[in-house]
Amino acid sequence: MSKNRDDATLRVYAALEEYERALDMAAKHGALLAAELPQARLDGNFAMEVAQGAFTHFYNSLSTIVTARGQVVDGHRALAVVQRKFNLPVVAGGEKTPPEKLIEAGAPSLRVA
Numbered sequence: 001m002s003k004n005r006d007d008a009t010l011r012v013y014a015a016l017e018e019y020e021r022a023l024d025m026a027a028k029h030g031a032l033l034a035a036e037l038p039q040a041r042l043d044g045n046f047a048m049e050v051a052q053g054a055f056t057h058f059y060n061s062l063s064t065i066v067t068a069r070g071q072v073v074d075g076h077r078a079l080a081v082v083q084r085k086f087n088l089p090v091v092a093g094g095e096k097t098p099p100e101k102l103i104e105a106g107a108p109s110l111r112v113a
Contacts, residue, residue, distance in 0.1 A: 006089055012079070013091040016072075023069050030062035 037055055041048070083090065 005086065009083075009088045009091060016076075016079075020072060023065060023072060027062070027065045027069065030058070030065055033058055034062055 037051075037058065041050065082088070
C-alpha cells in the first residue's frame with residue numbers, strides 16, 4: 001500500500017469530519033433560530049404577516065442544510081466503495097457506531113423522518 005494513498009485517505013477523513021461538524025453546527029444554529037422566530041413574534045405581539053419573508057428564507061435555509069447533510073451521507077457511501085476497491089485504510093473517529101451495527105444489534109432507528 002502506498003504511503004501517499006494512506007496520507008491522502010487521512011487528509012480526506014479529517015476534512016470530512018470537519019465538514020460534518022460544520023453542517024451539524026449549522027443545523028443546530030438554524031434550528032435554534034427557527035424556534036426563536038415564532039417566539040419573538042409572540043413576545044412582540046406582531047401580526048403573522050410581519051417578517052413572513054424572513055421566516056420563509058430561514059426555514060428554507062434549514063431545509064437546505066438538512067438536504068446537504070443527506071448528500072454527505074451519500075458521499076460516505078461513495079467513499080466506502082473507493083476504500084474497498086483500492087484497499088485503503090479504514091479510518092473512524094471516536095466511539096461512533098456505524099449504522100449497520102445499530103441494525104445488527106436491533107437498536108431503534110435514529111431516523112427521524
